Amino acid sequence: MKSRKPDWLRAKLPSGQGYGAVRKMVDDNKLHTVCQSAQCPNMGECWSRGTATVMILGNICTRSCNFCAIQTGRPTELDIGEPARVADAVAKMNLRHCVITSVTRDELADGGASVWAATIRAIRNRNPGTAIEVLTPDFKGKLDLVDIVLESNPDIFNHNVETVERLQKPVRVQAKYDRSLKVLKHAGDRGHITKSGIMLGLGETKPEIDQTLRDMRAAGVKIVTLGQYLQPSSEHLTVDRWVTPEEFAEWKRFGLEIGFDFIESGPLVRSSYHADEQSAAFTGIESLQRTSA
Numbered sequence: 001m002k003s004r005k006p007d008w009l010r011a012k013l014p015s016g017q018g019y020g021a022v023r024k025m026v027d028d029n030k031l032h033t034v035c036q037s038a039q040c041p042n043m044g045e046c047w048s049r050g051t052a053t054v055m056i057l058g059n060i061c062t063r064s065c066n067f068c069a070i071q072t073g074r075p076t077e078l079d080i081g082e083p084a085r086v087a088d089a090v091a092k093m094n095l096r097h098c099v100i101t102s103v104t105r106d107e108l109a110d111g112g113a114s115v116w117a118a119t120i121r122a123i124r125n126r127n128p129g130t131a132i133e134v135l136t137p138d139f140k141g142k143l144d145l146v147d148i149v150l151e152s153n154p155d156i157f158n159h160n161v162e163t164v165e166r167l168q169k170p171v172r173v174q175a176k177y178d179r180s181l182k183v184l185k186h187a188g189d190r191g192h193i194t195k196s197g198i199m200l201g202l203g204e205t206k207p208e209i210d211q212t213l214r215d216m217r218a219a220g221v222k223i224v225t226l227g228q229y230l231q232p233s234s235e236h237l238t239v240d241r242w243v244t245p246e247e248f249a250e251w252k253r254f255g256l257e258i259g260f261d262f263i264e265s266g267p268l269v270r271s272s273y274h275a276d277e278q279s280a281a282f283t284g285i286e287s288l289q290r291t292s293a
Contacts, residue, residue, distance in 0.1 A: 006242050008267050009228065053099040053135070053272040054086050056119055057112045061103035063137075063174045067162070067199065069232035070103060078108075078115065087122035090130055098123060099272040101135035106174075111139040113148035120152035131155040133195070135271055141179040143186050150190055156223070157187040158195040160271060161216060164208035171202060171237065181219045188220030197225035197271050200248075203240040213255055222261040226251055227269035243267065 058079070064072045090098045100119060105112040116136065123132055133156040139145040150157065161184075162168075165177040180196075188194045196216050200209065216224060226248060231239050245267060252265035 006244075008245050009230070009242070053101055054089065055101050055103065056082055056086065057102040057105050057115055059103065062106040063104045063172075065162075065172050065175070066237045067171050067202070067229060067232075069236070074107060075103075075105060083115065083119040083122040086119050087126040090123050090127050095127070095130055097131040097133065098127075099133045099135060101271075102137065104137040106140065110148065111137065111142070111145050113139060113145040116149045117152040120149070120154055124153070133158060133272070135159070138175060138179055138183050141176070141182060143183070146183055146186060147190075150187060150192060155193065156195055157184075157192045158197075158223075158271060159183050159187075160197045161212065163198055163202055164204040164212045165215075166208060167202055167204060181215060184216070184221055185219040188222075193223070194219075194221045195223035195225070195271075196221045197227070197269075199227060199229040200243045200251075201229040201239050201241050202237060209251065210254070213251070213260075214258060217255075217259050224255055224260050224263045224265075225269050225271055226255075226263070226265040228267040 058075050058077075059071060060073045060075045061068070061070045062072070062074065086100065100116075100123075102112060102116065116134065120132055120134065123130060132154045134149060134154040135158040136146075136149060138159060159180060161177065161180050162175070163171045168175060168177045184194050184196055198209070198212055204212075213224065228243050229237075229239060231237065248265040248267060248269075252263045255263040255265070
């Protein structure tokens with residue numbers, strides 16, 4: 001699609017003390033963020049609020065999803081000091097809720113699960129009052145690896161389905177719809193609060209969106225995010241349509257009707273958008289405290 005972006009897709013520009021404090025924290029702790037690597041349109045708003053989603057296990061992904069701006073390749077090393085630095089950053093930001101994600105590391109025997117667990121434990125030890133949300137890969141559907149992450153006891157377990165079943169192969173390439181649902185169901189069956197999300201505007205039909213939401217609900221998912229797909233570059237999938245705010249509102253109403261506890265639905269919504277507000281109802285921990293920089 002070559003049509004101009006509609007007005008409702010205008011994002012907030014980076015500004016203010018909060019933005020500068022987050023930028024400094026990321027740089028000083030030598031961290032990666034999905035905000036930067038995935039070209040999130042909400043980086044200006046979220047960083048200005050004193051929030052960021054930290055991305056562990058490097059910034060090179062072993063998968064080549066056709067919607068994602070993160071660099072694809074073969075990572076060469078693991079940073080064993082990363083968990084401590086992430087925990088330190090969470091403390092410096094004075095967060096009551098933090099979101100951690102990662103690239104996919106299929107070349108590792110455990111898919112990076114041990115680093116995930118170490119990071120969660122480090123945050124918990126340094127920041128016992130902070131709720132921890134994780135947005136993980138599928139670990140190739142190996143539930144024993146998923147369990148390594150779950151046993152470190154994150155407060156919310158998030159794994160994105162990303163799109164409807166028919167579009168999985170062209171959009172996610174190496175991922176599988178049923179495998180993602182299996183991972184989510186497994187986490188939910190083990191008593192964890194589960195979350196997932198999909199992008200709209202990739203060519204899906206409304207009946208397919210309906211079915212995807214029902215499938216996620218059947219897998220026990222409690223929190224859902226829906227947002228507009230935005231093409232990162234000319235090498236990525238093109239936008240099929242611009243989904244209106246009114247349609248996003250309709251999907252939110254539908255999702256609540258079929259039993260989801262919380263839905264964040266809008267053109268600029270991404271996985272961790274307002275995640276602190278979502279989690280408060282489940283964790284009992286109030287929304288984040290702003291940084292004082």
